[in-house]
Amino acid sequence: MSDAEVRDDHADEERYRELAASARALVAGEHDRIANAANLSALVYHGLPGLNWVGFYFYDGTELVVGPFQGRPACVRIGLDRGVCGAAARTGRTQRVADVHAVPDHIACDPLSRSELVVPLIHEDTLIGVFDLDSPDLDRFGPVDQRGLEEIASIYLTSIAEGRD
Ligand code: SME
Numbered sequence: 001m002s003d004a005e006v007r008d009d010h011a012d013e014e015r016y017r018e019l020a021a022s023a024r025a026l027v028a029g030e031h032d033r034i035a036n037a038a039n040l041s042a043l044v045y046h047g048l049p050g051l052n053w054v055g056f057y058f059y060d061g062t063e064l065v066v067g068p069f070q071g072r073p074a075c076v077r078i079g080l081d082r083g084v085c086g087a088a089a090r091t092g093r094t095q096r097v098a099d100v101h102a103v104p105d106h107i108a109c110d111p112l113s114r115s116e117l118v119v120p121l122i123h124e125d126t127l128i129g130v131f132d133l134d135s136p137d138l139d140r141f142g143p144v145d146q147r148g149l150e151e152i153a154s155i156y157l158t159s160i161a162e163g164r165d
Pocket of ligand 1: 134
């Protein structure tokens with residue numbers, strides 16, 4: 001049986017509702033982009049099963065540079081023309097990869113990673129960076145995970161945008 005077949009969408013949706021509520025509480029009143037990225041990485045890494053890396057890459061105007069994360073040390077700089085993170089940043093679309101071994105330009109920071117989800121962080125047409133999750137399990141991320149993690153990314157963007165005024 002594949003991982004996709006054993007997904008329990010209802011339970012997962014409930015888990016993401018709780019995770020989003022915790023995320024909102026965690027960033028409430030705080031606008032610092034490093035602080036909120038650090039705490040959201042920790043919240044998600046410890047709140048969801050089957051992950052080996054959760055974190056942020058920030059766009060420095062040229063490339064993606066690693067930010068706060070949980071997991072093993074990662075690649076520091078990623079060009080927008082490279083890997084799954086680069087594709088998310090370049091296209092502005094979430095990349096959900098069931099098997100990273102099937103993606104020719106996937107950047108293997110950790111050889112244990114088998115599936116990946118990368119959400120672009122875009123605020124008012126400006127690329128801020130990406131929110132990246134890796135799993136040692138094949139096909140770990142389904143549509144419910146994508147929606148749930150896009151919501152976490154959106155909570156992050158709202159939290160740091162409020163500090164810009
Ligand atoms: N696998 C990513 C690189 C980042 S690490 O997974 C933390 C990619 O191909 O973009």
